[in-house]
Amino acid sequence: xxxxNTIGRxxxxxxxxxxxxxxxxxxxxxxxxxxxxxxxxxxxxxxQALQVAEMMGQFDIKANxxxxxxxxxxxxxRLAISRALVELYPDLRPTLKKEGFLRRDPRMVERKKPGQxxxxxxxxxxxx
Numbered sequence: 001x002x003x004x005n006t007i008g009r010x011x012x013x014x015x016x017x018x019x020x021x022x023x024x025x026x027x028x029x030x031x032x033x034x035x036x037x038x039x040x041x042x043x044x045x046x047x048q049a050l051q052v053a054e055m056m057g058q059f060d061i062k063a064n065x066x067x068x069x070x071x072x073x074x075x076x077x078r079l080a081i082s083r084a085l086v087e088l089y090p091d092l093r094p095t096l097k098k099e100g101f102l103r104r105d106p107r108m109v110e111r112k113k114p115g116q117x118x119x120x121x122x123x124x125x126x127x128x
Contacts, residue, residue, distance in 0.1 A: 001020050001021065002020065002021075003020045004018070004019045004020070004084045004087050004088055005017070005018055005084075006019070006080045006081075006083040006084040006087065007080055008075075008076040008077060008080030008082075008083065008104075009076050009079070010072045010073075010075040010079065010104075010105050011068050011072040011105075011107070011108060011109065012068040012072065012109075013065065013066070013067050013068025013069070013073040013076040014065070014066050014067055014068075015063055015064070015065050015073065015077040015079070016063065016066075016080070017061055017062065017063045017064075017077070017080045018061070018062045018063075019059050019060070019061050019062075019081070019084040019088075020060055021058065021059060021060070022058075022059055022060030023057070023060060024057030024058060024059065024060070025060045025061070026046075026047070026060075026061045026063070027060075027062050027063065028063045028064075028065055028077070029063070029064060029065055033047070033063075036065075037070065039070070042070055042071065045071070045074040045075060045078055046078060046081075047081075048078050048099075048101065049078050049081040049096060049099075049101050050081060050085075052095060052096065052099050052101070053085050053089075053092050053095065053096065055085065061081065063077055063080070065077065075105065078101060079102070079104060082096045082102055083102065086102065
């Protein structure tokens with residue numbers, strides 16, 4: 001049985017997945033994905049690539065998620081699954097590309113600048 005290994009990133013979240021043909025079980029850090037992502041929207045985002053490709057329930061996915069927050073992790077997982085699907089079925093590439101699932105979202109948190117409390121916020125100005 002062939003196992004496909006891919007990686008997906010978003011903000012500071014990293015998703016490493018191992019995908020193989022199976023019954024549709026998705027495990028994230030040893031837990032079921034519905035238990036890991038408690039919000040329905042995050043469950044939807046995580047499985048979006050499989051739904052668009054109409055392959056829901058055909059693959060067993062073992063994922064290691066690290067860093068970032070919940071939405072970043074869900075989007076990183078979506079990218080990793082999309083990449084794995086394209087590796088297995090190159091004809092799916094245009095479909096997933098059209099949905100924007102093969103693009104690594106480059107937006108990152110802007111760094112904090114010295115002399116300011118946050119990236120763009122300024123300390124309160126006092127005239128007197």
